[in-house]
Amino acid sequence: MPENLGLTKVTKQTELMSGKDSSEMTSNSIKLLAGNSHPELAELISKRLGIPLCKVGVYQYSNKETSVTIGESIRDEDVYIIQTGIGQEEINDFLMELLILIHACKTASARRITAVIPNFPYARQDRKDKSRAPITAKLVANLLETAGCDNVITMDLHASQIQGFFHIPVDNLYAEPSFLNYMKLKVDLDNAILVSPDAGGAKRVASLADKMDLNFALIHKERQKANEVSRMVLVGDVTGKTCLLIDDMADTCGTLVKACDTLLEHGAKEVLAIVTHGIFSGDAREKLSNSRLTKIVCSNTVPVELDLPVVDQVDISPTLAEAIRRLHNGESVSYLFNYAPPV
Amino acid sequence: MSNNIVIFGGDSHPELVAKICENLDIKPSQVELGKFSNGETSISVRSSVREKDVYVIQSGCGHVNDTFMQLMILISACKSASASRVTAVLPYFCYSRQPDIPYTAKGAPLVSKPRGSNTSTPVNNKSASTVPISNLPNSNQINNVGLQSTNTVKRPGEDFPFKSLDSAIRSTIHMESPTPVREPKLVKTGSMSRIPMIPGGKVSTKVNNDAEELFNAQNSGYKLWVVQAGTLIANLLTTAGADHVITMDLHDRQFCGFFDIPVDNLYCKPMSQNYIQHYIPDYGDAVIVSPDAGGAKRATAIADSLELSVAIIHKERRSQLLKGPPDATLTSGVPLSSKPLISHHNNQPVIKRSNSNSSISSTGSNSKFIQTTMLVGDVRNKVCILIDDLIDTSYTITRAAQLLKDQGATKVYALATHGVFSGDALDRIKLSPIDKIIVSNTIPQDRTIKKLGKSRVGIIDVSLVFAEAIRRIHNGESISMLFEYGF
Numbered sequence: 001m002p003e004n005l006g007l008t009k010v011t012k013q014t015e016l017m018s019g020k021d022s023s024e025m026t027s028n029s030i031k032l033l034a035g036n037s038h039p040e041l042a043e044l045i046s047k048r049l050g051i052p053l054c055k056v057g058v059y060q061y062s063n064k065e066t067s068v069t070i071g072e073s074i075r076d077e078d079v080y081i082i083q084t085g086i087g088q089e090e091i092n093d094f095l096m097e098l099l100i101l102i103h104a105c106k107t108a109s110a111r112r113i114t115a116v117i118p119n120f121p122y123a124r125q126d127r128k129d130k131s132r133a134p135i136t137a138k139l140v141a142n143l144l145e146t147a148g149c150d151n152v153i154t155m156d157l158h159a160s161q162i163q164g165f166f167h168i169p170v171d172n173l174y175a176e177p178s179f180l181n182y183m184k185l186k187v188d189l190d191n192a193i194l195v196s197p198d199a200g201g202a203k204r205v206a207s208l209a210d211k212m213d214l215n216f217a218l219i220h221k222e223r224q225k226a227n228e229v230s231r232m233v234l235v236g237d238v239t240g241k242t243c244l245l246i247d248d249m250a251d252t253c254g255t256l257v258k259a260c261d262t263l264l265e266h267g268a269k270e271v272l273a274i275v276t277h278g279i280f281s282g283d284a285r286e287k288l289s290n291s292r293l294t295k296i297v298c299s300n301t302v303p304v305e306l307d308l309p310v311v312d313q314v315d316i317s318p319t320l321a322e323a324i325r326r327l328h329n330g331e332s333v334s335y336l337f338n339y340a341p342p343v
Numbered sequence: 344m345s346n347n348i349v350i351f352g353g354d355s356h357p358e359l360v361a362k363i364c365e366n367l368d369i370k371p372s373q374v375e376l377g378k379f380s381n382g383e384t385s386i387s388v389r390s391s392v393r394e395k396d397v398y399v400i401q402s403g404c405g406h407v408n409d410t411f412m413q414l415m416i417l418i419s420a421c422k423s424a425s426a427s428r429v430t431a432v433l434p435y436f437c438y439s440r441q442p443d444i445p446y447t448a449k450g451a452p453l454v455s456k457p458r459g460s461n462t463s464t465p466v467n468n469k470s471a472s473t474v475p476i477s478n479l480p481n482s483n484q485i486n487n488v489g490l491q492s493t494n495t496v497k498r499p500g501e502d503f504p505f506k507s508l509d510s511a512i513r514s515t516i517h518m519e520s521p522t523p524v525r526e527p528k529l530v531k532t533g534s535m536s537r538i539p540m541i542p543g544g545k546v547s548t549k550v551n552n553d554a555e556e557l558f559n560a561q562n563s564g565y566k567l568w569v570v571q572a573g574t575l576i577a578n579l580l581t582t583a584g585a586d587h588v589i590t591m592d593l594h595d596r597q598f599c600g601f602f603d604i605p606v607d608n609l610y611c612k613p614m615s616q617n618y619i620q621h622y623i624p625d626y627g628d629a630v631i632v633s634p635d636a637g638g639a640k641r642a643t644a645i646a647d648s649l650e651l652s653v654a655i656i657h658k659e660r661r662s663q664l665l666k667g668p669p670d671a672t673l674t675s676g677v678p679l680s681s682k683p684l685i686s687h688h689n690n691q692p693v694i695k696r697s698n699s700n701s702s703i704s705s706t707g708s709n710s711k712f713i714q715t716t717m718l719v720g721d722v723r724n725k726v727c728i729l730i731d732d733l734i735d736t737s738y739t740i741t742r743a744a745q746l747l748k749d750q751g752a753t754k755v756y757a758l759a760t761h762g763v764f765s766g767d768a769l770d771r772i773k774l775s776p777i778d779k780i781i782v783s784n785t786i787p788q789d790r791t792i793k794k795l796g797k798s799r800v801g802i803i804d805v806s807l808v809f810a811e812a813i814r815r816i817h818n819g820e821s822i823s824m825l826f827e828y829g830f
Contacts, residue, residue: 062766063735064407065438068570088382092412099579104570122383132388134420139583143415146582147575252380282380 028111030328031074033101035083037094038303041118042082044317049325058097066093068100070108078328079110080153082320085121086302088281095121095140099147106148114151114327115144116320118301119249119277123158126165141165153323155301155316156248156276171333173323175276175299175316176208177340182297182314183212183244187272193217193241197259205246217243219259232262239267249277250298253284257291270294278304278311318343348817349392349426351417353401355410356787359434359806360400366810376413384409386416392426396817398589399429400809403437404763404786411437411576415583422584430587430816431580432809434785435761438576440594440733577601589812591785591805592732592760609812610826611760611783612641614803616648618781619728622801623756629726630654630752634743642730654720654727656743716746723751733761734782737768741775748776761785769794 034042055071196205209216217236278298352360373389633642762782781801
């Protein structure tokens with residue numbers, strides 16, 4: 001009897017506790033933080049979610065060290081940090097910003113920290129292609145984890161194996177559904193053919209071609225040095241067709257321009273390029289303005305400064321916003337692999 | 344030198360790398376450093392590092408994040424190429440100086456305060472609300488708690504800072520208990536009751552809420568949250584694969600504690616002393632001056648070994664809103680004045696408040712801060728040697744030099760280990776009354792010499808110390824004699 005009395009008291013106590021606890025749970029909400037790499041995208045995501053961006057100050061001291069100030073409480077919140085990998089001069093600055101932001105949230109007792117990295121930096125340095133070459137993508141993955149990242153959302157990783165570099169969940173989203181919507185609107189798909197500019201992308205293009213019920217061709221390129229292409233061989237028939245070159249990124253655009261030339265030589269009617277990450281570094285501008293590409297369509301995973309008429313942009317912020325919402329609510333993200341949320 | 348050692352240099356300070364290698368009588372190994380067209384750092388290690396003892400030298404200067412990433416990529420490249428040990432040599436450790444904590448209207452850093460109150464108030468509350476659970480004595484009365492079991496109760500009870508429950512238990516102790524097993528369970532509820540405490544704690548941290556309201560009213564949130572990147576940087580280096588770190592004159596000595604790997608923090612002090620003795624004429628009559636209270640220890644250490652007197656400049660940022668006449672700030676300076684008294688010079692420390700140096704700083708957006716500077720010690724007609732660990736924006740050092748000249752110093756030397764000279768620091772120094780600036784070559788100083796002229800700049804070469812440290816670490820010898828004598 002006395003023991004019973006003690007027990008009931010205990011359960012009452014726990015009831016009280018759980019009641020308080022659940023009310024604490026509901027107060028947990030999404031906090032959006034943005035680095036300096038792509039404020040427009042962060043703004044779009046924030047608008048889409050209807051959640052204002054957190055007040056964060058990301059500064060650079062005169063000695064070029066990065067300093068971060070968190071302007072509001074993020075204790076026990078679900079934090080999403082939006083930072084993309086871009087910038088010929090600042091790519092490392094942005095990476096450090098991201099790491100310090102993550103670390104800041106960790107020390108500020110955020111419940112969960114998700115890095116939203118639309119364009120994963122160093123994604124192309126993902127293998128030891130020669131002796132003693134650094135696998136920097138792996139290093140970046142480790143750094144993110146060390147900083148205290150709990151989750152990563154990214155888009156069209158150069159190699160999806162990079163997900164395996166992490167010990168934390170990585171959601172690799174696709175820009176493809178958004179591009180599909182664009183193509184349905186703007187391209188005459190009846191006479192189109194999908195083209196992969198290299199053998200590596202063949203699988204992805206083939207699956208897309210299946211989905212769209214289109215034919216696909218392949219260009220084999222022989223690369224001797226990074227960012228330089230020597231010879232191209234076309235596999236498939238493109239005569240009189242509208243060619244859609246599909247790739248995950250356009251950097252110096254050497255590949256795309258050469259592929260375009262190859263396709264036109266083989267009798268293609270017109271050539272459009274569709275790339276997820278429009279980095280456009282080096283002399284991309286020059287190459288593109290002199291190229292015979294009808295259009296180059298890229299997403300806004302990175303800010304595109306080129307104001308050429310040939311460049312078109314597709315907004316992928318709805319996909320990212322939806323992924324954030326789903327992640328926060330614990331819903332499945334796989335719907336987004338096939339469908340883009342309506343703009 | 345054995346052929347088992349490999350030295351790589353980053354692109355931040357090739358001259359120092361060359362000098363260190365020269366002292367070690369080996370050649371730096373081939374590494375190609377560059378960038379891809381998209382800005383990503385590219386590295387290709389040209390010579391084999393398998394089972395080698397690798398040293399990567401990279402100073403944290405220039406475009407800091409670039410050099411730091413380069414260092415990390417280089418370390419990870421060596422590590423993944425089967426190097427037996429990778430040592431990061433950072434003559435100047437970037438991010439070692441944590442940014443200043445912003446001040447509240449009350450003149451005190453708020454960053455730690457709410458947290459402190461947060462943790463302290465729940466404790467108090469805990470006592471308040473755990474008392475009701477003193478159904479404990481009730482159950483005890485029924486249970487007849489045994490004397491023996493009380494000891495087990497008491498031990499966890501000691502964590503709770505309240506005596507009432509403890510004494511309550513003790514008072515009921517005289518009863519007898521059937522099982523001691525029961526007791527710990529009851530104690531457990533006591534500790535679990537911490538959870539309902541949290542909302543209580545929130546209520547009681549009204550100070551915090553008030554502060555937040557205050558800052559919200561000023562459209563600034565509670566923005567006084569500056570991230571301390573120290574731990575992160577340490578962890579990043581470890582993650583990249585560094586097994587050992589060699590650096591010099593870390594701004595915070597505690598920084599070593601952020602690492603889980605050994606950190607050898609070398610000192611520039613022996614070389615600085617050496618420089619003073621050999622290159623500063625009549626150094627015996629000079630006064631060592633610390634430009635801020637934080638560097639007092641550093642300055643007194645050098646002064647003690649050279650048997651020179653010390654003066655300290657104390658800088659204070661105080662809110663204008665703070666009540667009290669100027670005398671009040673003076674009294675706050677009094678405990679400081681005891682420091683020069685410790686130094687073996689009899690001259691009574693003179694506290695001078697230079698009101699001319701009081702200025703309203705424009706950095707504080709929400710309230711006006713007044714900057715007061717006072718000098719503790721006598722510098723009239725003396726040669727002053729300002730000692731600091733690093734010169735960055737040079738505001739502190741130039742202001743200190745001006746103050747010293749105002750107080751009648753004949754010559755002002757500024758000696759620092761790391762000359763970062765960011766922004767327009769060099770212009771400021773050029774215009775300042777500093778007669779000679781002496782820095783080590785942990786950071787390239789070509790720009791400094793170019794700007795200030797050769798006669799106004801003194802360079803302390805630290806390559807020998809680093810070379811000797813590398814040699815000793817490679818051979819597994821002690822490096823502690825480097826701390827004392829330098830090289």
